[in-house]
Amino acid sequence: MTAAPGPEWAPFPTAERATRTAVVTGASSGIGLAIADDLVGAGWHVLGLCRSRGALPDAATWVPCDLADLISADEAVRVVRRAAAGGVDAIVHAAGLQYSAGVGELRPERGERMWAVHVRGAELVVGGLVGVLVDGGRVVLVGSRTMTGVPGKSQYSATKAALAAMARAWASELAPRRVTVNVVAPGPTRTAMLEDPKRASVPPVVPPLGRLVEPSEVAALTRFLLERTGAMVTGQTILMCGGASLP
Numbered sequence: 649m650t651a652a653p654g655p656e657w658a659p660f661p662t663a664e665r666a667t668r669t670a671v672v673t674g675a676s677s678g679i680g681l682a683i684a685d686d687l688v689g690a691g692w693h694v695l696g697l698c699r700s701r702g703a704l705p706d707a708a709t710w711v712p713c714d715l716a717d718l719i720s721a722d723e724a725v726r727v728v729r730r731a732a733a734g735g736v737d738a739i740v741h742a743a744g745l746q747y748s749a750g751v752g753e754l755r756p757e758r759g760e761r762m763w764a765v766h767v768r769g770a771e772l773v774v775g776g777l778v779g780v781l782v783d784g785g786r787v788v789l790v791g792s793r794t795m796t797g798v799p800g801k802s803q804y805s806a807t808k809a810a811l812a813a814m815a816r817a818w819a820s821e822l823a824p825r826r827v828t829v830n831v832v833a834p835g836p837t838r839t840a841m842l843e844d845p846k847r848a849s850v851p852p853v854v855p856p857l858g859r860l861v862e863p864s865e866v867a868a869l870t871r872f873l874l875e876r877t878g879a880m881v882t883g884q885t886i887l888m889c890g891g892a893s894l895p
């Protein structure tokens with residue numbers, strides 16, 4: 649016999665909303681853009697927070713935002729709060745950059761910049777919008793499979809490890825509101841970041857499954873978490889690395 653749903657079960661409330669709203673940082677390029685494209689295609693309204701509009705689709709709203717700048721980030725959060733009067737259904741933090749260097753070559757200002765965009769950016773955006781995030785809403789932080797430590801990427805890896813810890817803390821805090829918080833941690837993904845000279849000292853390695861991850865694949869995993877399918881997944885870091893993290 650199948651038990652009837654009890655009071656603890658509740659549908660994802662926003663599934664019934666005419667248009668769901670997602671805030672996506674880093675939506676101008678790469679993984680964030682693929683997530684924005686995918687959500688727009690599924691009928692969501694996307695507010696993209698990034699310094700440039702890039703290839704953000706016309707149906708999405710660009711909110712200019714430099715996450716490394718406190719004033720700019722604060723202003724972007726204000727704009728979103730005004731624009732999303734009915735509430736925000738999901739926040740995806742995909743903005744990021746990568747500097748690579750070995751332990752003797754580290755430059756503190758580079759570590760600080762990655763921390764500012766990845767970790768402080770998550771604090772500012774999620775912290776600034778949690779009050780307008782609907783009950784049953786979703787948060788996804790884009791981490792990296794390098795979060796457990798990879799030679800030449802200590803500063804970058806550390807910021808991504810911090811995201812996993814933050815996500816678990818927030819998942820606990822927000823569980824009473826049925827808000828889920830997770831990290832999607834890709835391996836080498838075919839985006840502009842792989843060509844970036846800032847990370848040239850550690851060239852990407854093709855994962856054991858024989859090719860790079862596609863941004864659209866990361867977007868599909870993210871949407872799984874954002875839709876009703878993800879309602880019972882929270883506080884987790886989910887790797888999509890093509891086997892790159894295997895021994």
Ligand SMILES: NC(=O)c1ccc[n+]([C@@H]2O[C@H](COP(=O)([O-])OP(=O)(O)OC[C@H]3O[C@@H](n4cnc5c(N)ncnc54)[C@H](OP(=O)(O)O)[C@@H]3O)[C@@H](O)[C@H]2O)c1
Binds near residue numbers: 702715834835839
């Ligand atoms: N590609 C990979 O192999 C890989 C693997 C694991 C994890 N990741 C993570 O995935 C995320 C997206 O990376 P990607 O590969 O898609 O790189 P990408 O194509 O270079 O895109 C980076 C995005 O971050 C935004 N961004 C950078 N600095 C910003 C700032 N100061 N303020 C606001 N937005 C900023 C950029 O927008 P603007 O330039 O317009 O500001 C752009 O939209 C990052 O968090 C990265 O660490 C990537």
